[in-house]
Every structure is written in structure tokens, then in C-alpha cells.
Amino acid sequence: MKWMIWAMAAGAVACSAPQLSQGSQAKSESESGKMQVRNVTQAYNENCSNCHGVNGEGGGGGTKSLLTEDKFDQKWDKPFFDAIKNGVPEMGMEAYGEGWDDKSIWSMVVHIRELQLRGLRAQGMRPKTNAAGLYEGQRHNYKVEDVVTAGLRTPWAVDWLPDGRMLVTNRPGSMVVVKDGQVVATVEGMPRTIELGQGGYMDIAVHPKYSENGWIYFSFTDPAEGANNRGLTKVVRGKLRFSGATARWVNEETLFVSAQENYTGAGVHFGSRIVFDGKGHIFFSIGERGQQDLAQDLTRPNGKVFRLNEDGTRPTDNPFRGRGGDSDAVWSYGHRNPQGLVMGLDGRLWDTEHAPRGGDELNEVVKGENYGWPLVSFCINYNDTPFGTPWPAAGQNIRMPIYRWMPSNAACGLDVVRGNAFPNWRGDLVAGGLAGQSVDRIRTREGKFVEREEIVFGMGRVRDVVTGPDGYVYVALNQPDKIVRLVPAP
Ligand code: HEC
Structure with missing residues (x-):
């Protein structure tokens, strides 16, 4: 030795x-x-x-x-x-x-x-294509089509209005309206942001009953008061007023904003996805902003999944109420940087999140649970030194992921396959990766891991993966900036 x-x-x-x-x-x-x-x-x-x-x-x-x-x-x-x-x-x-x-x-x-x-x-491991250029998947063949190829800048999130128009956030600080693949308007009157490293405009979520209430939920990096070099994730909702070719953001209401002292200049780990549970609540995530020990502090916004009533008030049955700070809104903690969040067809909430080097996670997010960061992780440190072991010690009550990406895929974007376009994928999770340049289809049953298949590789950094109203799987890419979709093929 x-x-x-x-x-x-x-x-x-x-x-x-x-x-x-x-x-x-x-x-x-x-x-x-x-x-x-x-x-x-x-x-x-x-x-x-x-x-x-x-x-x-x-x-x-x-x-x-x-x-x-x-x-x-x-x-x-x-x-x-x-x-x-x-x-x-x-x-x-x-x-x-x-x-x-x-x-x-x-x-x-x-x-x-x-x-x-x-x-x-x-050796060539990647999704297989046949002579006709179609992907031959395990349960479906499919092809990849360009949807939006111009007018986007680091697209972060995609959602749809009931009339089929698409809304896309660009991280530097704009939201655009897309019709038939063309950017037709930039929404005016949106909140000021700061593109602080990974921060900027982030998630967009159209209320499931939009036709009745017109609400659009939105998360972004809010600049600190009087300072342009510090920020923190803020969640608001607002409405769009269309007139002619223009669209304007109106009726904005703040749903979640943390205390100014929690705003920092760190350029990392803002979260953030917004999910409706269909029972009057939203869930959203904030990363630990590079202050990893704060992921264990229930009063601080860092490294949490939150649950609010749709109007921003705090539900009375949240698990950590009354502990001060942001605790009334906390649903689960010990997260590092959850950039994927979705409610499965079976009603389970899932997140994907980054670990440093090896061990990005897919977690079932359960009320009150601790997801272990930075106490337990699969990772090693970026500088090639050991970090820990992925097994909680005796007495550590930590919920472990059901799937881990090793090496890290830099998890970003998560949805569930809905609708009828891909019947053999229905209910499966589709999970993106920035550095991994990948989308994985992951099947779970009763909260347990069943199978994983890589369905996209090497088209660009994947920031969002969303099932469209047509049931096709849309992928927002960066480098190059575009949106593509997976469409079933014979
Ligand atoms: C003297 C030769 C030798 C050295 C040195 C050695 N191994 Fe092995 N290792 C083997 C053999 C032989 C096997 C069993 C056959 C196989 O799995 O290829 C094995 C098996 C393994 C397996 C299980 C592989 C499997 O397919 O299940 C792992 C993992 C492994 N070694 C890791 C390591 C690591 C890490 C080190 C250094 C810290 C190491 N080994 C040092 C010879 C060696």
C-alpha cells in the first residue's frame, strides 16, 4: 500500500x-x-x-x-x-x-x-435511432421536432394558455408569448430581476382553472432593496392583459417573499418550480443558495420545498408552523437545489435536485421530511475529495432518493407524461439534466423506482421538460436556445 x-x-x-x-x-x-x-x-x-x-x-x-x-x-x-x-x-x-x-x-x-x-x-451509449432517423425507445418510438428556434435567451420554463399559445420565461428577465412556433410578444410590466449566476426569471405555471380565474404563477430572482448584487427567489401571481399584439402583466400579488436579510450575492441554487396540487395549494422550491447548513434550518428559506394556499396564505396544516422566519410555509427541508418539481398522476410529489459531484436525486417529497443535505449525500466534493456516504447514520431521520444520477446530470426540469399521445409512457416521470444534456424517463410504482430510460441526449443543456396539452413531451434547451418536442412515431 x-x-x-x-x-x-x-x-x-x-x-x-x-x-x-x-x-x-x-x-x-x-x-x-x-x-x-x-x-x-x-x-x-x-x-x-x-x-x-x-x-x-x-x-x-x-x-x-x-x-x-x-x-x-x-x-x-x-x-x-x-x-x-x-x-x-x-x-x-x-x-x-x-x-x-x-x-x-x-x-x-x-x-x-x-x-x-x-x-x-x-462506446456510443445514447438513445438509438433507426435508418429513418426515428428513435427506437423501449416502449415507444418517437421523433424529435423543432418547435421554437428563434427569439429565446436561456429559456427556463414553458407553459400553455388554454388557447394553445405558449408562455416561455427567459432567464435574463423576459417572458414571451409564442404562437405557432413564433415569438409574437414580450410581456410588458413584469417584475424587475437580476441575472445573478443561475438566477433570473425562472418558473411559470398557468393555473389549471385559468379560463375561470386568469392567474399565472411566476418565480424569479428578486433583487435586494436598494442593491443590484444580491437576490432571492420570490413567487408572485398575476394576469395577462392582451391588446392587439401586446401583452401586459397586471394585478400582480406577492405570494412568497423572504426577509431582506436572507438575500445574498451568491449566484447559485435558487430552485425553483411551482406546482399545483389541485386541492387549493401550490408547492414551490428554493435552493440553499450555497449556504448548505441553512438547508437544515426551518426558519430560513434555503433548501426548502414550500406549500402555500393558492392565494399565498399559509395553510394551517403545514408541518413546521410557528417556529419563526419562513417556517409557516415549509413543507420539507434538507434540499440542495430542487430545479424539478411535479405532482405525479398518483398524487405523489416528486423533486429532482443537484448534488455537488455524483448523486443528483429524485425524491418523493413528503410532508415534514428531511432530505438530508448536507448531512448525507451520494456525492464527492468538486475538488476530488470524499464527501460522505449515502447512508444515514443511526438516529438520523433522513429520507433518501429513489433514484440518483451518478455522475450528476445537473437535474433541471421535471414533469409527468399526461394525455394520450404516449400511452405506454403515461404516468412516467420525464427528468432533464443541464450538464447531462439528457432527459430520462423514469417509471415509479407505489413510490418505488421501476425503470429508467434515457430518451434525449446531446441536443443541448436541458432546462425544462413539460408535457404539452397535445401530450407531446416538450424540452426547453440552452446552448442552443430552443424548444423541441418528442412526438410518437411508428
Ligand atoms: C490485484 C488486482 C485488483 C486490485 C488492485 C483491485 N481489484 Fe477490484 N477486483 C479485482 C478482481 C479480480 C475482481 C473480481 C472480478 C471482476 O469483477 O472483474 C474485482 C472486483 C471489483 C469490483 C466489483 C466489480 C463487479 O463487477 O461487481 C469493484 C467495484 C472493484 N473491484 C473495485 C476496486 C477498487 C476501487 C480498487 C482499488 C481501491 C480495486 N478494485 C483494486 C481485482 C483487483
């Missing part, structure tokens, strides 16, 4: 885990007396690659390639961890758990996942 690459954990730097004091890490280490790897890639290269290959291709010491779609499946997370911890003595692989702590063992699993995705992409 090459001790030079090891350091006692007290010396390890955890760039995305400042809340874990060096002292507490050192303590957990001295309890177990085990070492923590200082650099994940280097530890793999120096200890594992002579048998498994620098890229996981195998061949040394009787190993097989790790680069197979079967072994990429999440069901192998625990068996991989166990193999590394306990070794495969009869095959000559030592038990790394004798010298390494569990975080280090887990970090090897994350590293192998990164090698696998790179290797499998290089």
Missing part, C-alpha cells in the same frame, strides 16, 4: 462541506482509526488501476471491464461498495476497508461511475 497519498482526515479539504468542522471529521476518523484518501482519482490510479485499468477497462489481475450498461445501473452501488470494502480475496483483491474509512470506499464507487459514463458514451 502506498501511504504517501494518504492523509489523516484532519488535513483533508472539503470544498463543498465547510459545515463539517475539521474537528468533527478528525473525531470520526480517530474513532475508526482509518485513513481518508486525499485525492479520489489519484487513490484509484495508484491502488486500483493496475488491475481495473485507469479508465475502468479491466484486464489486469483477472478483472472484467467495468464499462458495461448493466454494471452502470444504480443497483450495483452497494455491491461495488461491499466489494471494495471487503475485497474479493479469492480473486486476489484486498479488503480496502481494513485501512480506509467508508467515505473513501464510497468515493471509489463515485469515481468508477464517472469512468463508466465516460467509457459508455465513448
